[in-house]
Amino acid sequence: MPGIGALSEWDGVVHLELFGSAAGSKFIPDSSDIDFLVELTARTRGFSRPAIN
Numbered sequence: 001m002p003g004i005g006a007l008s009e010w011d012g013v014v015h016l017e018l019f020g021s022a023a024g025s026k027f028i029p030d031s032s033d034i035d036f037l038v039e040l041t042a043r044t045r046g047f048s049r050p051a052i053n
Contacts, residue, residue, distance in 0.1 A: 012041045012043070
C-alpha cells in the first residue's frame, strides 16, 4: 500500500498502527477499508492535511 508510511512522518504522530484486513492477506483494494490506530503528541490538535489518495 503505497503512501501509508508517509502518515507516520506527519508532525505530532508518535505511533501509527495498521490493523484489520489491510494488515493481512484478506485486503481487497476495491472494497476493503483501512483501519489505523494513531497516537499523537499531547499538543497535537488533530489532522489538518488532505486525505491520501
